[in-house]
Amino acid sequence: MTPSDASAPASGDRWSSLERPPLNAAALQRALLVPDGLWTSLEVVADTGSTNTDLAARAAELPEGAVLVAEEQSAGRGRLDRTWSAPARSGLFFSVLLKPADVPVERWGWLPLLAGVATATAVARTAGVDVALKWPNDLLVTVEGEERKTGGILAERAGDGVVVGIGLNVTLGAAELPVPTAGSLALAKAAGTDRDPLLRAVLRSLETWYRRWTAAGGDAGASGLLEAYTAGCATLGRPVRAELPGGRELTGTAESLDADGRLVVLTGDGGREAVGAGDVVHLRGNGG
Structure with a gap:
């Protein structure tokens, strides 16, 4: 029996799978929607195209701290317009609305990196599996000795805020992976794959880091965010190829992050270039 066979509903009831039960929305709301907390609403829907798209469309009418979770996404998106798909209830697919009014807009670029730190630390603590960060916003686990996203x-x-979407593969089996380079917490031998405590942990960690960052006026150094991201980043110190907008490529060693969260690449001629947008590929030690 394949992993997908094991998790498939035995009848027409989409919630009949014991392997992939639905999230408990009422329990999540009781745990997370607390006085003086960041999270102001939490909605769980059975399916949607994209939680980011849905939440962004309502951003003007919602207060900061709205959370939208989907058990399944049919048009989930990643960076560079890539698709993100997974079987129903096999992962966490959610978006949050943040409105950091006290932080200069030029520092808002740290928010995806902040979300990466918050998610990685929460998953490591709750699921018992190491999670590394690939600049700027991928979460990596080790499956059979290989890095997998x-x-x-x-x-x-x-509008006046930012919608941050997070997608996390939790129980996907090998036969369900969208591409061979993908992974899941289950394939990484996580100690726990219960999505309810995982979601609670990620949102609590995200609140902690967000409050710390906003209290420091978005200063990544003063808030400890730069140090935490640097410590957990698998990209730094590695030979990389940065595929930049406009078709240009940059090859070198990922040296550090600058104050704006850009990746500083040391090139072969001894120069340094800060990469703020594009796709970064980890290369082998020989540079290819």
Whole structure:
């Protein structure tokens, strides 16, 4: 029996799978919607195209701290317009609305990196599996000795705020992976794959880091965010190829992050270039 066979509903009831039960929305709301907390609403829907798209469309009418969770997404998006798909209830697919009014807009670019730190630390603590960060916003786990992408983050401006979407593969089996380079917490031998405590942990961690960052006026150094991201980033110190907008490529060693969260690449001629947008590929030690 394949992993997908094991998790398929035995009848027409979409909630009949014991392997992938639905999230308990009422329990999540009781745990997370607390006085003086960041989270102001939490909605769980059975399916939608994209939680980011849905939440962004309502951003003007919602207060900061709205959370939208989907058990399944039919048009989930990643960076560079890539699709993000997974079987129903096999992962966490959600978006949050943040309105950091006290932080200069030029520092809002740190939000996807902040979400990465918050998610990685929460998953490591709750699921018992190490999660590394690939700049700027991928979450990596180790499956059979190889780095695999198990999650991603997409931040999009929405009026006077930012919608941050997080997708995390939790129980996908090998036969269900969208591409061979993908992974999941289950394939990484996580100690726990219950999505309810995972979602609670990620949102609580996100609130902690967000409050710390906003209290520091969005200063990544003063808030400890730069140090935390640097410590958990698998990209730094590695030979990389940055595929930049306009078709240009940059090859070198990922040296550090600058104050704006850009990746500083040391090139072969000894120069340095800060990469703020594009796709970064980890290369082998020989540079290819």
